[in-house]
């Protein structure tokens with residue numbers, strides 16, 4: 299082959315390869331962006347939904363002082379916790395036969411109107427199409443949209459309550475943070491201890507054995523950890539703690555700690571071992587003991603890597619779904635102690651998405667939860683990025 | 697006085713030092729020369745037991761400082777290293793300030809009195825002929841110093857804890873001629889107070905600074921004698937060849 303032909307071929311190949319890499323990079327980026335976009339689009343729909351279930355309205359007597367009801371108030375009324383009398387379509391069917399309601403329920407709105415007129419304390423929850431029109435005694439309550447404040451400040455998560463579901467995200471958010479916080483508090487000392495042992499104390503043989511074993515642990519599917527938690531940890535906690543249920547925040551934290559450990563240890567150990575040998579030798583040659591060298595030289599020099607390890611561990615804990623779902627008991631209540639069931643955001647999404655009708659408020663609320671989770675993990679990984687980029691050695695150029 | 701007797705040293709199966717015996721008097725400068733890989737650093741690192749850090753090494757023979765066997769079971773290695781300081785080939789200051797670099801050895805040695813630390817740091821920096829250059833930059837990072845200054849900082853750091861012996865492994869090999877001559881001048885001064893052992897690849901440097909010179913080859917000490925004698929009139933043919941550059 300002639301040399302310039304060969305060069306031509308090489309150039310063609312290079313262009314082809316470049317195009318291929320650019321394409322795959324672009325495709326990946328676009329797909330990820332689209333997913334995020336989808337997440338936020340679906341989630342934002344929540345704030346355009348009405349608080350009352352779609353297709354339904356609340357009607358009251360025209361003289362009733364009731365103006366606007368919050369979902370919590372509606373729930374109270376329909377739980378018979380107020381002087382107001384809740385009224386549903388079923389109640390109408392109890393009082394009237396099918397004939398009386400007419401063909402295709404044509405007479406239903408009229409009968410409903412009569413009921414409301416008779417009882418001024420009635421709050422009726424009916425499909426909007428059956429709302430009696432033209433009656434001076436009946437007033438339809440204005441529906442309001444689900445507000446940001448109600449969502450982010452709400453303390454109750456009851457997504458399937460009727461007539462108005464409660465989408466208070468606080469218990470889930472705090473549940474997530476609570477479980478993750480204690481997971482990290484448990485994992486940190488253990489992880490750092492193991493890191494120091496592996497990088498400074500263990501002999502070469504021991505490290506060759508342990509490091510891959512620990513890395514292997516990071517690859518075990520979370521459902522296996524969850525299973526272990528369910529059959530070993532949960533009964534153990536229940537027995538030793540004398541608890542009514544073993545599925546608690548503590549169980550979740552422990553499982554998460556176990557799951558975060560391999561990440562923390564591997565990353566932190568790499569950071570510590572990457573401390574230049576020259577620095578260790580300098581310290582030891584000045585008569586510093588091994589411990590003095592570790593905490594005066596090795597720790598400061600690898601602090602960015604160690605912090606990154608911790609942050610990555612937190613990230614793992616916050617986003618973890620399956621294992622937590624299995625061991626925390628899934629009660630969407632504000633966490634108050636470690637020994638009670640809680641529920642985290644990922645667990646909520648996993649547990650409820652299947653039963654939430656697509657496009658409904660519940661479905662949108664779950665997407666909004668996804669957005670929150672996304673933002674939290676984004677925050678965490680950005681933090682990790684910043685911290686690990688701040689390495690002394692990068693800055694000072696050695 | 698440093699005394700090595702019938703030293704054999706192995707990295708795993710590799711026989712790095714072969715039956716080496718040598719005596720170094722107090723307040724003298726001894727230079728080790730020889731081709732790369734002949735074991736100079738290995739031999740030097742025996743005297744502050746730096747080789748202990750390497751896995752799977754084996755040592756036989758006797759290594760005495762002022763008559764005491766430094767490899768005896770009862771020896772506290774950290775204490776030994778306070779008496780036998782070391783300066784490395786590449787300047788390796790800590791990622792700390794100039795001041796903290798010099799104070800490091802004092803602090804790990806348990807000194808807490810600020811005034812005393814300041815005095816000792818100043819004395820050490822003066823001893824390393826660096827004080828005038830850094831007295832206004834004590835709080836600056838050590839990495840802001842030039843390579844030559846960093847190396848003198850490392851010498852100051854070693855001097856701060858008042859060792860009796862200073863081991864230097866090619867202390868000037870990473871430096872420019874001006875910094876090199878500063879370090880050489882320093883060696884002349886330090887000799888009065890310390891016993892110095894220096895590894896060097898620079899024959900002229902060995903001739904300029906040392907009282908005695910050891911020539912190593914392939915793990916063996918080929919010749920060890922007064923520097924003047926070795927450079928003017930070496931006993932062995934290998935030494936002659938190496939010194940005149942007709943080696944290999």
Ligand SMILES: Nc1ncnc2c1ncn2[C@@H]1O[C@H](COP(=O)(O)OP(=O)(O)OP(=O)(O)O)[C@@H](O)[C@H]1O
Pocket residue numbers: 707710712730731732733734735736737738739750
């Ligand atoms: N940590 C180690 N593990 C195994 N072998 C080693 C180790 N350090 C040095 N050696 C070997 O021991 C021999 C002597 O090494 P040493 O570093 O003492 O040589 P040197 O004379 O200082 O060389 P240079 O002038 O290049 O610094 C070399 O062959 C080297 O390959």
Ligand SMILES: [Mg+2]
Pocket residue numbers: 736737738865895
């Ligand atoms: Mg060497």
